[in-house]
Each structure stands twice: as structure tokens, then as C-alpha cells.
Amino acid sequence: MPELPEVETSRRGIEPHLVGNVIQYAEVRNSRLRWPVSEQIMKLSERPVLSVQRRAKYLLLELPEGWIIIHLGMSGSLRILLDELPPEKHDHVDLVMADGKILRYTDPRRFGSWLWSDNLNECSVLAHLGPEPLSDLFDGEYIYTLSRNKKTAIKSWLMDNKVVVGVGNIYANEALFVAHILPERPVHSLTEQEAHLLSDTIKQILRRSIEQGGTTLKDFLQSDGKPGYFAQELFVYGKKGELCSVCGEAIESVKLGQRSTFFCRNCQH
DNA sequence: AGAACGCCCTGAATGC
DNA sequence: TGCATTCAGGGCGTTC
Numbered sequence: 468m469p470e471l472p473e474v475e476t477s478r479r480g481i482e483p484h485l486v487g488n489v490i491q492y493a494e495v496r497n498s499r500l501r502w503p504v505s506e507q508i509m510k511l512s513e514r515p516v517l518s519v520q521r522r523a524k525y526l527l528l529e530l531p532e533g534w535i536i537i538h539l540g541m542s543g544s545l546r547i548l549l550d551e552l553p554p555e556k557h558d559h560v561d562l563v564m565a566d567g568k569i570l571r572y573t574d575p576r577r578f579g580s581w582l583w584s585d586n587l588n589e590c591s592v593l594a595h596l597g598p599e600p601l602s603d604l605f606d607g608e609y610i611y612t613l614s615r616n617k618k619t620a621i622k623s624w625l626m627d628n629k630v631v632v633g634v635g636n637i638y639a640n641e642a643l644f645v646a647h648i649l650p651e652r653p654v655h656s657l658t659e660q661e662a663h664l665l666s667d668t669i670k671q672i673l674r675r676s677i678e679q680g681g682t683t684l685k686d687f688l689q690s691d692g693k694p695g696y697f698a699q700e701l702f703v704y705g706k707k708g709e710l711c712s713v714c715g716e717a718i719e720s721v722k723l724g725q726r727s728t729f730f731c732r733n734c735q736h
Numbered sequence: 737a738g739a740a741c742g743c744c745c746t747g748a749a750t751g752c
Numbered sequence: 753t754g755c756a757t758t759c760a761g762g763g764c765g766t767t768c
Contacts, residue, residue: 470762501744501763524762541761542746557746576745578762592763619739628763636761725741726761740768750758 469539471600471633472676474524477545481570482519484547485528489515489565495581497559500574501540504560505583508535511562522587523596523632533585536592540578546571597631600669605631607663614654614662621657622650623724625669634669638676640704640729642669649735650728651721675700703729 469477493511498504517529526545528535539545548569554561560572560581572581584590598604613630624630625639634642643650646668648661657665679700702712706729707720716733 538762540745540763574745575747576761578745617738623739626762724739727759738768740766742766743764745761748759751756752754 469524469541469543470635470638471524472638472673472679474526474539474633475521475677476680477539478519478521478526481526481545481547484568485516485519485562485564485570487516488568489513490530491563491565494561494563495559496554496561497577500559500577501538501580502582504581507533507583508560508581513565522593523599523628524635525593527587533583534587534590536580536582536584536590537572538580538582538592540574540576540580542576543572543574543579546573595629597627597629600631600633600673605666605670607659607666610666611657611659611662614657617655618653620650620723621648621652621654622728623726624654626724626726631669633673636726637701637704638669638672641702642672644703644730644735645672647735649732650723650730703731705729 490511491513493508495504495509498509511530514530514532517531518527520527520529524538526537526539528537537543537545548571550567551569552571554571555573557575558571558573559577562570564570572579580592582590582592584593587593598609614624617624619627622639622643625634625642626636640650642665646661646665648657648665703718705727706718709718710716711718711731711734714731714733716731718729718731721728721730
């Protein structure tokens with residue numbers, strides 16, 4: 468399940484193969500993703516890629532007339548093929564480049580999307596997103612100020628894209644463990660000190676995970692086909708019933724806002 | 737207005 | 753062994 472570090476890992480993997488290269492055409496074998504693949508993408512021809520950027524969990528390929536906006540959804544991944552390779556069942560989209568390389572999109576669950584935007588400022592999926600977690604806009608003061616008078620559970624609040632982008636279930640669980648904060652607490656109960664600790668922790672964990680090439684769970688692979696290594700460093704995510712590696716208490720699991728939530732009652736308060 | 741829930745989809749895991 | 757059921761999840765749309 469690609470979260471921000473996985474998307475950033477993918478971005479870094481594909482960027483050097485695409486920037487300065489030219490898309491010859493897009494081969495869309497199955498356009499039925501989260502939304503239908505945009506017509507402008509189906510009809511692409513002979514367009515140079517000017518940049519490969521990321522906003523939240525969206526990858527943005529800049530072309531002269533607009534942007535290809537890719538979301539990996541739950542199970543999407545991107546690979547660079549140096550030569551042709553017969554597509555398999557879940558290989559839904561290829562961008563065939565002028566030098567023979569192919570950007571191949573694989574997505575068994577088809578929760579991802581390939582959209583076109585003429586103008587990013589008018590793009591509906593990007594319009595209402597909160598700040599990037601690794602930017603200076605996201606800090607303890609931001610969390611503290613925005614969280615006053617709100618009684619939502621802290622963890623659900625962190626996963627709200629209007630609050631901050633790119634913090635999904637894995638990293639919300641991990642960050643709250645490292646910051647010693649119980650996920651169920653109402654967000655208004657955060658102290659100023661905890662708010663600062665939380666923003667610092669989120670940044671630290673995301674940076675560390677990007678260094679490790681993301682978290683490989685299920686089928687996530689980096690664009691070179693190698694797995695990410697951050698899964699080895701998880702403290703609580705997916706560890707219900709296992710013993711906390713810090714104190715030895717059993718990791719508990721509850722549902723918060725329909726999402727699996729893992730924590731150590733001894734380490735988090 | 738803000739919060740909660742349903743839905744899209746398929747593979748892996750679990751249950752009988 | 754094999755079939756049926758359950759679960760996972762990001763984010764938009766709808767409902768309360």
C-alpha cells in the first residue's frame with residue numbers, strides 16, 4: 468500500500484528515465500481504474516516529459532500542455548522496462564518512450580488513477596489538500612493551533628488530507644507509537660509539547676522510510692523491482708498480539724474510523 | 737459545517 | 753483439498 472515514502476521512492480526511480488525523454492504514445496490496456504483513464508492520456512503522442520514531481524501521494528508528470536496525474540491507490544506500482552516485455556494480467560498502462568524504455572503501471576486492485584490536468588491549480592483532486600508533511604508549513608504550532616476544539620481521534624485526524632497529506636495508516640500508527648501518544652485520544656487533548664513532538668516524529672519517520680525505499684507490504688516494489696526495507700523497522704503496524712519491542716506488553720488493535728489501529732497501552736498515553 | 741459511513745476492487749488469509 | 757467468506761485500504765461521494 469503505497470504511502471508518501473513509496474510514492475516518493477517511485478518518483479525518484481522513474482524521474483531519471485523520463486525527464487528529457489519523449490513519450491511516443493500511451494498504451495492503455497484497461498482504462499477502468501478508480502476513474503476512467505483520461506482521454507488526453509489515451510491520445511498522447513510525441514510529448515517530452517519536462518519534470519516528474521510529487522504532491523501528496525500523487526505523481527505529476529509535466530508535459531508542455533499539461534500534467535499526467537498518477538495515483539497508485541492501494542496496490543499500484545510503476546516500473547521502468549528497458550526493453551519490451553509481454554504485459555501480464557494487471558499491467559494496465561504503458562508509456563512508451565522514444566528511446567525504447569517503457570513506464571509500466573501495474574495495479575491488481577485498480578484503486579489507482581491516471582488523470583490529466585491542463586492546469587494544476589484547477590485540478591479537483593489536488594485543490595483541497597493540506598500541507599506536505601516534510602514542508603516547513605507542517606510543524607508543532609500548526610498541529611497545535613488547528614487541533615484546538617476538535618474532538619476527532621488523533622489518528623483519524625492525522626489521516627485527514629485537509630490536515631496534512633501523505634500520512635496513511637502505517638505511518639499514522641508508527642508516528643503515534645514513537646511519540647508515545649494513544650491514537651484514540653481526542654485531538655484537542657494534545658499539549659503544545661506533544662504537538663511539536665508529533666510533527667517532528669512524523670517527519671523523521673517519513674524521511675527514514677524514504678531512505679529505506681518505502682515499506683514493502685504485500686506487493687509494493689520500487690521501480691527497479693526491489694522491495695522497500697522499512698517494513699523491518701515497524702513497531703506496531705500489523706502486530707496485533709505481538710509483544711512490544713520496547714516494553715514487552717502485547718500490542719493491541721482497535722478500529723478507528725474504519726481503519727485498523729495498533730498501539731501499546733504501556734508506551735503510549 | 738463537520739463527522740461518519742459506503743463504495744470501488746481483487747488477492748491473501750481464514751474458516752469450514 | 754477446495755470452496756466460500758472475510759479482510760485490507762485511499763479517497764471521493766453521500767448521508768446524518
